[in-house]
Amino acid sequence: MSFTGKLLEIDLSEQCYQVYDIEVEKYEEHLGTIGIAYEIADQLAGNFHPLDENNFIIFSAGILTNTPVPGASKVVAITKNPLNRTYGPSVGGGAFARDMKRAGFDIIVVKGKAQSPVWIDIYNGGVEIKKQDSGEGMRLKVMKF
Secondary structure: OOOOOEEEEEEOOOOEEEEEEOOHHHHHHOOOHHHHHHHHHHHHOOOOOOOOOOOEEEEEEOOOOOOOOOOOOOEEEEEEOOOOOOEEEEEEOOHHHHHHHHHOOOEEEEEOOOOOOEEEEEEOOEEEEEEOOOOOOOOOOOOOO
């Protein structure tokens, strides 16, 4: 299994971040990172609209990410659902979970609202919240297959 023991919390409103250690016992108690992510969601939960700036998104990389197990590179995103206002997961595959682990984090919590569009650069345990200077207001090109 693959654990980094680190949680990254990013506050876009304050343009800051904090790194926390995750105790080994938490992994055992919650059977991995997803249970820990739901515990965090319970702590952040409130009576607010899902599209409100108080909402958050939690990314949790699976415990088998960066192991030799084929197809085990999964990430779960937890947020408040706009349809029914409950918390629920969305599961994705690909390189995101692997890159989270390689950057040094099992869980990333993003909360708050930036004053202007930003992007987040996470690398080797470091974090930068950068202002998006170009591309704002650009139209997306729809790809047809």
